[in-house]
Amino acid sequence: xxxxxxxxxxxxxxxxxxxxxxxxxxxxxxxxxxxxxxxxxxxxxxxxxxxxxxxxxxxxxxxxxxxxxxxxxxxxxxxxxxxxxxxxxxxxxxxxxxxxxxxxxxxxxxxxxxxxxxxxxxxxxxxxxxxxxxxxxxxxxxxxxxxxxxxxxxxxxxxxxxxxxxxxxxxxxxxxxxxxxxxxxxxxxxxxxxxxxxxxxxxxxxxxxxxxxxxxxxxxxxxxxxxxxxxxxxxxxxxxxxxxxxxxxxxxxxxxxxxxxxxxxxxxxxxxxxxxxxxxxxxxxxxxxxxxxxxxxxxxxxxxxxxxxxxxxxxxxxxxxxxxxxxxxxxxxxxxxxxxxxxxxxxxxxxxxxxxxxxxxxxxxxxxxxxxxxxxx
Numbered sequence: 001x002x003x004x005x006x007x008x009x010x011x012x013x014x015x016x017x018x019x020x021x022x023x024x025x026x027x028x029x030x031x032x033x034x035x036x037x038x039x040x041x042x043x044x045x046x047x048x049x050x051x052x053x054x055x056x057x058x059x060x061x062x063x064x065x066x067x068x069x070x071x072x073x074x075x076x077x078x079x080x081x082x083x084x085x086x087x088x089x090x091x092x093x094x095x096x097x098x099x100x101x102x103x104x105x106x107x108x109x110x111x112x113x114x115x116x117x118x119x120x121x122x123x124x125x126x127x128x129x130x131x132x133x134x135x136x137x138x139x140x141x142x143x144x145x146x147x148x149x150x151x152x153x154x155x156x157x158x159x160x161x162x163x164x165x166x167x168x169x170x171x172x173x174x175x176x177x178x179x180x181x182x183x184x185x186x187x188x189x190x191x192x193x194x195x196x197x198x199x200x201x202x203x204x205x206x207x208x209x210x211x212x213x214x215x216x217x218x219x220x221x222x223x224x225x226x227x228x229x230x231x232x233x234x235x236x237x238x239x240x241x242x243x244x245x246x247x248x249x250x251x252x253x254x255x256x257x258x259x260x261x262x263x264x265x266x267x268x269x270x271x272x273x274x275x276x277x278x279x280x281x282x283x284x285x286x287x288x289x290x291x292x293x294x295x296x297x298x299x300x301x302x303x304x305x306x307x308x309x310x311x312x313x314x315x316x317x318x319x320x321x322x323x324x325x326x327x328x329x330x331x332x333x334x335x336x337x338x339x340x341x342x343x344x345x346x347x348x349x350x351x352x353x354x355x356x357x358x359x360x361x362x363x364x365x366x367x368x369x370x371x372x373x374x375x376x377x
Contacts, residue, residue, distance in 0.1 A: 027047055029145050029146065029148075029149040031044060031047060032146065032149040032150065032153060033149055033152060033153055038062050038114065038117065038119065038150075038153075039060065039062040039063075039065055039067060042060045042062070042067075042119075042121070043060055043067040043069060045069075049069050049121065050069040050070035050123070052123075052138055052139075052142060053109065053123050053131075053135040053138055053139065054125075054135070055070065055109075055123035055124055055125055056070075056071060056106075056124055056125050056126050057070050057071030057072075057073040057076070057106075057123075057124040058070045058071070058073070058121075058122060058123045058124065059073050059074065059076075059077035059121075059122050059124075060119075060120070060121050060122070061077055061078070061081060061118070061119065061120045061122070062114070062117050062118070062119045063117050063118055063119075064078075064081075064118065066078055071124070073122075073124060076106065076124065077120075077122050080108055080110075080122070081120065084110055084112070084120060091111060091112045091113075091140075091143055091147075092110075092111050092112075092136065092139060092140050092143060093108070093109070093110045093111075093112075094107075094108065094109045094110070094131045094136055094139075095107040095108050095109075095131070096130055096131050106124045106125065106126060107124065107125040107126075107130075107131065108122055108123070108124055108125075109122070109123045109125075109131050109135060109136065109139055110122040110123070110139075111139050111140070111142060111143035111146075112143070113142075113143050113146035113147055113150065114146070114147070114150045116154070117150075119146075119150070121139075121142070121143075121146075123135075123139075179200065179204055180200070180204035180208075183197050183200035183204065184197070212274065216345045216348070216349075217341050217344075217345060225348070225351075225352055226271070226345075226348045226349050226351075226352040227352070228267075228268035228271050228349065228352045228353060229268050230266040230267050230268050230353060231266065231267070231268070231269070232264060232265075232266060232375055233264070233265060233266070233267045233269050233272075234262065234263070234264060235263040235264065235265045235267065235272075235297065235304055235372070236259050236260060236261050236262055236263045236297060238267070238269055238272065238273060239259055239276060239295075239297050239306065240259060241273075242273045242276045242277055242280070243255065243257065243280075243295070245277070246276075246277055246280045246281070246284075249281075250280070250281065250284035252284065253280065253283060253284040253287075253293060254287075254290070254291065254292040254293065255292065255293055255294075255295060256292045256293070256294045256295070257294070257295045257296075258294075258295070258296045258297070258298070259295070259296075259297045260297055260298045260299060263297065263298075263299055263304050263374070264374065264375045265304050265372045265373065265374055265375060266353075266372075266373070266375060267353055267372060268353070271349050271352075271353075272349070272353070272372075274346075274349065275346045275349050275350060275357075275370065276306070276308075276370075278342045278343070278345075278346055279308045279346070279368050280293070280295075280308065282310075282342075282343075283308060283310040286310060286312045286313075286366075287310040287311055287312060288311045288312065288313070291310070291311040293308060293309065293310045294307075294308070294309045295307070295308050295309075299374060302373060302374055303355075303371045303372060303373055303374060304371065304372045304373075304374055305369060305370070305371050306369070306370040306371075307367055307368065307369045307370075308367070308368045309365050309366070309367040309368075310365060310366055311364055311365050312364070312365065312366050314361070314364065315361065315366075320359060320361055323343050323359050324343050324344055324346070324347040324357065324359075325344060326341060326344045350370055350372075353372055354372075354373060355370060355371050355372040355373065356370075356371045357369065357370050357371075
């Protein structure tokens with residue numbers, strides 16, 4: 001900290017009065033809600049954030065980026081950040097009773113106002129000077145206001161993002177349908193034309209699935225459930241139809257099937273087909289070369305059971321446990337979706353059918369099992 005800051009501190013004693021602090025907080029909260037950049041908003045000199053409490057220096061930190069509001073204290077702020085991370089998570093930290101382990105020996109009052117962006121406001125005093133209760137109270141009240149403002153800011157940003165994703169997914173559907181329909185109507189003049197047409201159609205179907213996953217993920221993140229329209233369906237015929245389509249998309253996929261005929265269940269055929277198609281796509285991408293993927297569909301008690309088993313490289317127990325979670329981490333190695341969220345969405349679709357989906361690893365293979373209630377005879 002520079003020596004000139006003590007003079008500046010004495011000039012702001014009156015601004016630390018609670019009424020003035022409350023006025024500054026109102027302006028600050030408004031600035032946070034309206035700003036595109038949180039750090040820029042908090043470092044605006046017109047808000048005089050440093051003047052909310054009597055201090056020698058002040059700084060704001062957001063995502064490891066720091067700006068001095070009074071004095072030259074960027075290095076000091078970053079130095080003490082490690083200490084703040086190790087402190088109790090009350091959100092308000094002060095050095096009255098805790099010796100801050102920094103080389104300058106300065107006293108600090110700090111508030112954590114935005115945990116997702118690691119946002120901190122810090123005020124410094126020389127020589128561990130005592131912080132009075134009114135200083136701490138102003139800081140705590142400011143933190144509560146900023147937490148609310150940051151939550152509102154994040155909520156507004158999330159709504160804009162969800163609307164943008166929904167609009168984009170919807171607008172992509174029409175040109176995609178035009179491409180795939182045009183490819184299907186082409187009259188091939190040679191084997192090369194036939195191969196190109198199949199390639200376009202296959203790529204279009206993959207893109208259609210990705211768009212659907214974007215739409216579903218957007219709905220799930222907004223707190224909604226996957227929408228399904230279950231009707232009485234011949235599950236055996238549906239699975240056979242999906243197998244035929246997927247074998248065309250993934251000609252390298254070696255399949256062994258055992259499908260019990262005439263299994264009836266209440267399902268949304270399109271949605272259930274998406275789940276099977278995704279699991280078979282995973283098998284195509286993850287199976288060891290030259291190995292077969294086995295598919296069994298059978299009934300047991302009052303449920304239908306579809307199992308898909310592939311030989312894959314071993315994965316950890318942690319990866320297995322995270323397969324159907326939105327933050328799957330390394331478990332996405334078993335999820336060929338470009339978003340890494342395909343299995344999470346599959347789980348949500350099955351859950352919407354009042355069914356269950358699970359995965360087990362044994363002897364170099366992974367087995368996915370989908371269970372659905374049968375229609376009562």
